Amino acid sequence: MSETLETVLRLAGVLVAFLLVPLLVGQVEHKAMAHMQGRVGPMYAGAFHGWAQLVADGVKFVQKEDVVPAAADRMVFKIAPAVALVPYLVAMLVIPIGPGLVGQDLDVGLFFVIAVMGVGVVGSLMGGWSSANKFSLLGGIRVAAQLMAYELPFVLAAASVAMAAGTLSLTGIVEAWNPWWLLWQAIAAVVFFVSGLAEVQRPPFDMPVADAEIVFGPYTEYGGLRFALFILAEYAGIVVLSALTAVLFLGGWRGPFEDQLGWLWTLLKTMAVAFVVIWVRVAYPRLREDQLQRLAWQGLVPLALLQLAITAVGAVMTA
Amino acid sequence: MNWPGKGLAKGLAVTFRQMTRRSVTAHYPDALPELPPRTRGVIALIEENCTSCMLCARECPAWCIYIDSHKDVIPATTEGGKDKTRNVLDRFAIDFSLCMYCSICVEACPFDALHWSPEFEYAELDIRELTHEKDRLRDWMWTVPAPVALDPGAEEAKEIGVAEKAAERAAAAQRVVEPVETTTGDLDKLDQPKEGDT
Numbered sequence: 001m002s003e004t005l006e007t008v009l010r011l012a013g014v015l016v017a018f019l020l021v022p023l024l025v026g027q028v029e030h031k032a033m034a035h036m037q038g039r040v041g042p043m044y045a046g047a048f049h050g051w052a053q054l055v056a057d058g059v060k061f062v063q064k065e066d067v068v069p070a071a072a073d074r075m076v077f078k079i080a081p082a083v084a085l086v087p088y089l090v091a092m093l094v095i096p097i098g099p100g101l102v103g104q105d106l107d108v109g110l111f112f113v114i115a116v117m118g119v120g121v122v123g124s125l126m127g128g129w130s131s132a133n134k135f136s137l138l139g140g141i142r143v144a145a146q147l148m149a150y151e152l153p154f155v156l157a158a159a160s161v162a163m164a165a166g167t168l169s170l171t172g173i174v175e176a177w178n179p180w181w182l183l184w185q186a187i188a189a190v191v192f193f194v195s196g197l198a199e200v201q202r203p204p205f206d207m208p209v210a211d212a213e214i215v216f217g218p219y220t221e222y223g224g225l226r227f228a229l230f231i232l233a234e235y236a237g238i239v240v241l242s243a244l245t246a247v248l249f250l251g252g253w254r255g256p257f258e259d260q261l262g263w264l265w266t267l268l269k270t271m272a273v274a275f276v277v278i279w280v281r282v283a284y285p286r287l288r289e290d291q292l293q294r295l296a297w298q299g300l301v302p303l304a305l306l307q308l309a310i311t312a313v314g315a316v317m318t319a
Numbered sequence: 320m321n322w323p324g325k326g327l328a329k330g331l332a333v334t335f336r337q338m339t340r341r342s343v344t345a346h347y348p349d350a351l352p353e354l355p356p357r358t359r360g361v362i363a364l365i366e367e368n369c370t371s372c373m374l375c376a377r378e379c380p381a382w383c384i385y386i387d388s389h390k391d392v393i394p395a396t397t398e399g400g401k402d403k404t405r406n407v408l409d410r411f412a413i414d415f416s417l418c419m420y421c422s423i424c425v426e427a428c429p430f431d432a433l434h435w436s437p438e439f440e441y442a443e444l445d446i447r448e449l450t451h452e453k454d455r456l457r458d459w460m461w462t463v464p465a466p467v468a469l470d471p472g473a474e475e476a477k478e479i480g481v482a483e484k485a486a487e488r489a490a491a492a493q494r495v496v497e498p499v500e501t502t503t504g505d506l507d508k509l510d511q512p513k514e515g516d517t
Binding site: 043 | 327330331333334335337338340342343344346
């Protein structure tokens with residue numbers, strides 16, 4: 001009985017985190033981006049500096065009509081937002097924020113998270129294909145091309161940490177983490193972060209939704225709640241990516257007073273990485289499709305391979 | 320010195336520095352804007368100055384000024400004299416849905432009946448409400464700011480020159496008259512009964 005209760009509590013915790021943290025990141029994006037551009041961002045919703053802006057947006061989205069284009073593949077069109085969103089929920093289930101503070105501690109946690117994050121992209125591809133719209137289709141194909149290009153350096157960079165730690169368990173990786181890994185795994189950290197950005201289609205890698213040329217890519221035909229789900233998936237993706245980067249490369253809950261404040265360290269590191277995601281969005285222009293592919297194949301993949309070699313040498317020397 | 324990623328770091332630095340500065344957003348409905356003097360917000364009318372000469376309505380490129388007037392006859396004050404006529408303003412309206420804020424009417428008015436007011440919050444839900452009749456235009460007059468002070472060393476306004484000259488002339492005439500009063504015996508004699516009276 002108590003085991004069931006504990007499972008329910010853990011699942012509820014993950015669900016609450018899944019619903020709240022992306023909103024927090026979204027609000028930070030609203031305000032940080034505004035101030036980086038010399039604006040103030042939302043000011044009215046919720047009366048204090050627009051803290052309730054995203055709640056208001058959510059209410060607005062719920063009220064809107066659910067339109068499915070006449071020529072669309074109805075079934076696929078309707079399922080796509082869920083396919084995009086649920087994988088991130090599942091991924092959050094296995095990311096630890098403290099020793100034992102995890103939805104479900106998997107021995108192959110790293111492998112699982114990366115596999116599941118790849119599925120999320122399929123949701124965008126489905127939306128792009130089923131919309132019966134040329135912009136959506138172009139966007140969907142760009143999503144696919146981007147996934148193909150960036151999944152490889154993403155996995156290679158993650159594999160480097162797994163090699164260094166000698167385990168695929170996320171908890172195990174944090175336990176094996178050492179501050180000097182910041183230097184040893186620096187290349188992997190950068191490659192992981194950059195390809196992760198591309199995987200969740202964040203600027204400057206938002207070619208699939210490049211609004212100046214293909215309207216809104218795979219999400220062009222979506223409106224109302226389904227569109228909101230796609231946007232939520234984007235922010236959940238940021239949270240998962242930031243949490244993964246924090247856990248794999250920044251030592252998760254390791255830090256001063258880690259026995260009491262471990263979870264706080266994980267959250268702080270996650271938010272710091274999420275802030276960098278937003279920061280990068282404001283600072284850089286969008287990459288062109290060919291630049292995007294060149295960066296992946298000629299830049300990130302060789303770097304990731306180099307890191308693998310460095311990790312292998314280090315692992316053999318220290319073993 | 321150039322190193323790889325320098326441009327990228329610079330981009331991040333620029334955005335971060337901007338974030339630490341105050342934003343430039345004007346918080347309009349909460350804080351009213353500081354408008355420059357001579358802001359063209361709305362046109363105000365001093366009805367008393369208007370002679371219904373129609374110059375403004377004719378000069379208006381948008382044809383947005385409507386003037387109706389009639390002539391009142393003022394009977395002659397002296398017997399056998401000629402009756403005078405006077406223009407009376409019946410209607411003066413400006414349609415701000417047509418007005419293009421060119422200020423030509425204000426320039427054209429020879430009697431300073433039209434003035435710019437900086438008020439700008441007169442949006443309406445019905446376009447017909449944007450035609451302000453003369454009582455409303457008169458009310459705007461209360462919001463017209465005093466004229467801006469001249470720049471130091473600037474030429475005085477023409478009216479002031481004219482008034483000063485007139486005053487000087489009057490003073491000069493006084494000075495010319497006074498010595499005549501003291502030196503001429505006839506006038507002295509004439510004055511004496513007065514002194515006796517008082």
